[in-house]
Amino acid sequence: MRNAFCKVLTAASAAVLLSSLAAAPEALAAEKKAMSNIEKGKKLTFNRKKGNCLACHAIAGGKLPGNVGPPLLAMKARYPNKADLRATIWDRTKANPNTVMPPFGKHKILSDKDIDLITDFIHTL
Amino acid sequence: MKKAIALGVALFVLVTGTAFAKTNPKEDLKKFQNYYFKNFPNVPKNDFGNGIYALSKSLRDQWDSIEEFPPYELNIDRGEELWNKPFKNGKTHGSCFKNGGLGIKQNYPYFDTKKKTVKTFEQEINECRKANGEKPFKWKKGPITDVMAYLAYSSRGKKINVVIPNDDALKWYERGKKFFYAKRGQLNFSCADCHVKLPGKKIRANLLSTALGQVTHFPIYRSKWGGMGTIHRRYGGCNKQVRAKPFKAQSDSYRALEYFHTYMSNGLPLNGPGARF
Numbered sequence: 219m220r221n222a223f224c225k226v227l228t229a230a231s232a233a234v235l236l237s238s239l240a241a242a243p244e245a246l247a248a249e250k251k252a253m254s255n256i257e258k259g260k261k262l263t264f265n266r267k268k269g270n271c272l273a274c275h276a277i278a279g280g281k282l283p284g285n286v287g288p289p290l291l292a293m294k295a296r297y298p299n300k301a302d303l304r305a306t307i308w309d310r311t312k313a314n315p316n317t318v319m320p321p322f323g324k325h326k327i328l329s330d331k332d333i334d335l336i337t338d339f340i341h342t343l
Numbered sequence: 344m345k346k347a348i349a350l351g352v353a354l355f356v357l358v359t360g361t362a363f364a365k366t367n368p369k370e371d372l373k374k375f376q377n378y379y380f381k382n383f384p385n386v387p388k389n390d391f392g393n394g395i396y397a398l399s400k401s402l403r404d405q406w407d408s409i410e411e412f413p414p415y416e417l418n419i420d421r422g423e424e425l426w427n428k429p430f431k432n433g434k435t436h437g438s439c440f441k442n443g444g445l446g447i448k449q450n451y452p453y454f455d456t457k458k459k460t461v462k463t464f465e466q467e468i469n470e471c472r473k474a475n476g477e478k479p480f481k482w483k484k485g486p487i488t489d490v491m492a493y494l495a496y497s498s499r500g501k502k503i504n505v506v507i508p509n510d511d512a513l514k515w516y517e518r519g520k521k522f523f524y525a526k527r528g529q530l531n532f533s534c535a536d537c538h539v540k541l542p543g544k545k546i547r548a549n550l551l552s553t554a555l556g557q558v559t560h561f562p563i564y565r566s567k568w569g570g571m572g573t574i575h576r577r578y579g580g581c582n583k584q585v586r587a588k589p590f591k592a593q594s595d596s597y598r599a600l601e602y603f604h605t606y607m608s609n610g611l612p613l614n615g616p617g618a619r620f
């Protein structure tokens with residue numbers, strides 16, 4: 219009897235284990251991908267030949283920032299809608315013709331893919 | 344009849360409207376300079392010619408130590424020698440200029456009313472060489488910066504006095520003004536974006552200078568260049584930085600720009616040649 223109980227328990231825990239094993243890779247992979255996108259975005263943001271965002275904006279983790287634009291923080295509060303942040307990076311002149319911010323998408327300074335990644339990163343700030 | 348009156352009124356408005364819209368360089372100049380005086384109340388007028396070193400105490404200290412043994416000193420000496428060295432025909436550069444070319448840099452660029460074009464000092468030096476059977480200098484660096492360093496040095500303390508004598512000259516002024524305020528390049532910056540809107544701010548670690556006073560100290564020794572350059576060399580560098588195709592040195596575009604740019608610093612004392620890091 220006791221043996222039987224043990225067997226059931228073992229089987230049950232094995233089932234739980236198995237199911238969690240099955241679920242983990244997907245969740246983990248998605249999380250990993252999001253993380254790596256943010257990491258990629260960060261690199262593009264800081265790269266002088268790509269976003270070079272530090273030229274004008276202070277960003278946590280970046281050295282010697284310029285002070286032409288506002289520091290990039292509380293971005294989720296400032297841009298609840300991530301698409302608005304992306305639109306700003308893509309072409310700030312649309313909302314403000316007098317801006318000095320380069321129109322990164324419109325002038326093909328960055329590819330659309332790079333702008334997606336940079337948006338992902340900046341939205342975490 | 345009513346129609347005729349309406350037409351007359353419309354014409355009147357049109358004519359006077361354009362008359363009022365005509366560029367007024369004197370007004371521009373006043374507004375331009377006052378803007379900087381207002382925004383940098385602690386910078387004396389004559390200090391604007393010292394560029395970013397007028398805006399930052401720590402940079403000023405570093406710069407002062409550079410100026411103790413100026414990197415352009417040899418250029419002045421070489422320039423003097425070259426200026427006075429006779430051409431094959433026995434004449435010298437000085438023979439082409441008023442006062443032998445000394446102490447006259449404050450009047451450049453000027454509008455040549457006969458040729459109806461803006462003339463720069465560099466341009467007239469090369470015209471002088473050609474007229475005397477000598478090979479012209481290259482425009483942006485090398486011997487031209489040596490003689491310009493000597494001529495600038497001889498004009499130190501003279502106040503910039505660029506003149507716009509007539510409507511033809513006004514067209515060149517307007518062309519330069521348009522260049523100065525127009526956004527350009529992949530990065531979409533105008534001269535004015537950085538040097539009117541943002542002087543005193545930093546692009547990464549680089550402090551942006553005021554447009555007022557930028558022209559006072561050319562030619563310059565620039566550490567980044569490891570040598571000297573003319574103002575048109577610098578214009579080319581600025582254009583490249585905003586990822587625009589630079590114009591040729593002494594092109595109409597840059598001469599027009601220099602005309603407007605220098606006019607905006609009228610009244611400031613020359614202090615060239617300069618050193619910049």
